[in-house]
Amino acid sequence: MKRKDFLKNFATLGLGLSFFSTLLSSCDKGSLLPDDLEVNFRGKVLIIGAGAAGMTAAYLLKRYGIDFEILEAAPTHGGRIKKLSGFVDFPIDLGGEWIHTDPKVMVDLIDDEEVSVDIDIITYNPQTFQVLRDGELRSRNFANQFYSEYKFKNTTWFDFFDQYMVPHIRDRIRYERPVVGIDYSGERVVVEDATGTFHEADKVLVTVPISILKQDLINFQPTLPTDKIEALATIDYPPILKVFMEFSERFYPDILIRDGLFEQNNLLYDAAFGKDSDHHVLGLFCIGEDARAYVDLESDEAVLERLLAELDAIYEGRASQTYRQGVVQNWSKEPYIRGSYSHFQEGYRSTIDTLIEPIDGKVYFAGEAMNPVGQTSTVHGAGESAYVAIEKLVQA
Amino acid sequence: MKAYLFFGIFILLGFSARAQYRASQLPLSLAYYGNILINPGVKIGTEWEFRQWEKTPAQNASPRQHRLSLDPQLAFFQQGGHRSNFQFHLDLAYRIQKLDRRRYATWALGLGYLQQSQVVNWSFNLSDGSRQDVERTRRHYVLPSLSYEWGFFSSPRLNWYSKFSFAPWLSAEAANTLSLQVEIGLKWHWSTSKN
Structure with a gap:
């Protein structure tokens, strides 16, 4: 099941991953x-x-x-x-x-019981949600009641x-x-x-x-x-793009969703959430039809320019004013990947x-x-x- | 400090209602308490009735019993195995029941205090999965609420009920949010009369 469907299905039911992680947490190692x-x-x-x-x-x-x-x-291992x-x-x-x-x-x-190392984990439970609809930002913090996943800390x-x-x-x-x-x-x-x-x-x-x-x-x-x-x-294998941009100050919520709240094909998120960092890094996760607007642009610079302009339109120019650096990972253009996931x-x-x-x-x-x-x-x-x-x- | 202030207000309200308490039965409730339906928890509570009257709306109609009470409740629920929530809530409840029926309905306006403790950072050991909490955060919310309860007396001493509450979560230190809380449980009507 794809990420968005997973979120959509369970969030729609009001269940959320939180419920399943409760059950999963109680499972013993096997x-x-x-x-x-x-x-x-x-x-x-x-x-x-x-x-x-x-x-x-x-x-x-x-x-x-x-x-x-x-x-x-x-030239390196890892794939996606x-x-x-x-x-x-x-x-x-x-x-x-x-x-x-x-x-x-x-x-x-x-x-392997010999590998005795600790892995630090963040409970990824964003608190502030915004949804952009018809050019208008709307707060949807109630999503923090049921959306919760995990990320690596360091x-x-x-x-x-x-x-x-x-x-x-x-x-x-x-x-x-x-x-x-x-x-x-x-x-x-x-x-x-x-x-x-x-x-x-x-x-x-x-x-x-x-x-x-x-x-x-x-x-x-x-x-x-x-x-x-x-x-x-x-099986569909849509295009995907990830972008990370650093800003000198934060002007965005934990998650900004630019399509439906339960779609999440096009979301901007605080990539520094839960990290021990003073840096303000905004991530873009964009998959499917929405991603086509970016993945076919001629260069990474063009992608960053477009995204900055979009953020400026939402946040009254604050993106450009505080922008420091950005990086684009266009998976659709990776010759041995060519898209996202099934x-x-x-x-x-x-x-x-x-x-x-x-x-x-x-x-x-x-x-x-x-x-x-x-x-x-x-x-x-x-x-x-x-x-x-x-x-x-x-x-x- | 705010938390203690809220507790103080609740306790004063409770004593005030308790002082006027004159019913011969004290309902004690125990319920499954589900935040957004399924985040699992339990709730206990009671009802301090301070006014009751009967009215017959029309000729040949069944008389109806009306009742006002203050309902203090304590709840605990989990979210995702890493958020623990402790809630104290006080409802001002208005109950209506046809005297020849065993069903009743209650509407309530309430105010609650909720403390959430969340594990925001934890680690596990790759050899055996043993887990350690590294960092915890606490959030405090005030919860005004609007509730509807539907109940059924299976005997004079016991009734089953389900209750739906809509509650914004307001906080000065965390993002405001809201939830729909569902409660399914039973009430045991403990007799307080000496005879």
Whole structure:
């Protein structure tokens, strides 16, 4: 389920995440893999993509002593989780930012009692809400009664993976290796990257964004089964953009929503909320149709100019007067991401089941769109999907 | 300081009403108290009746009992596992009941004081998930309220009720907000007469 739908559905019901986090908080830590998992497989695995799912999968394979290699298209790992340091005095999540569940899901993802470190968490419960409708600002603070999530205090989603998983797998990540072909017609799988290099393995785990599969940017031999192609076609993958702007003073609420209160496709938010910082940083999270107005602009400067003008119109010129610096993360223009995250239609559970079904016991799938056991469209959901895929893979 | 001042006002109002209390029954209520329906909590309360009269609106119509009371209540509810709310509320309630029926309805204007304690920053250990609260904040609100209660006497001593309250939360130190509170519970009418 996508972020906005999650908020919309529960907020509309008056339930809010707060209710579920109450329940979730009471859940004990539990392993995502059965204790008696039989590891029958002893070959080599190629993992395509070093995002949350790919890194988690690699981390698990390392634990089971299975040979693997990760082919990552970008020059760094992370995928749609990305960290910006040095902008202000706290790190900025340019990608996945909110923790949409009980943060203790990270204990399950790491599943290692030796990693005894404390992770600082902010209860993200904004107090002041404004909604912009017909050019008029309206206060909607009652939303603070039911909207509550979590964020990292001094770190980021990227740090979590980078500090606790990547050290185990770093030597197996091959950067700048965008995969262009996967041939699984033979006994072994042959993967071709854009440099013309061929890689062989017994199995391959595909964790690329579904945009890459939907746009047919990987040539599968044989082609993907028809039911998978049809399932992919039902998933929307809209454009997204995040912007962070620093101002010398604060003139905005904790959250400014520029579409419906329960839509939240276009929201500006105090990115310094709960951080130990005197800096005033306003974030823009804009996805879907509203994002098109920004993502197709010719440059980041043009995006910042447009957003400043919009803020000036709302706050009587105070944005321009107090503006210090800005940064734009246009995920739609990232060549190996090409958008945001999966937006499912009705019946998405069966769609996911179709997508994650292994092909010929050789090609497996995981990622934010392919989590059959929890939330989709989330960082932790991507990690969970890797557990599901690896459980199948090592038993085959 | 403000909090103590409000408590003082409530207590004085309560004593004032209690001094005039003359009913032979003292209702004691226990309810599920849900802020915005589902943030779970409990509420206890009582009613200090200070005026009661009967009136027959028309010939052949059932006589109706009218009643004014001051209803002090204490509530506690949780929001999201990290916000704990303690509320003291005093309603000025007007109840009407047809004497040949077991149903009644009550409208009330109230004033409450709510203290919210929120864990704004906490940490957990990655090895076992053990959690530690790092920073807590307290907010104080005054809650004027408008309520409607509907009840049903299943016996002379016991009635079930549901109550809906609309309450703005006003604070000098935090953002004002509002909520709809739902209460579902029962009242035990404790006999205070000596015979």
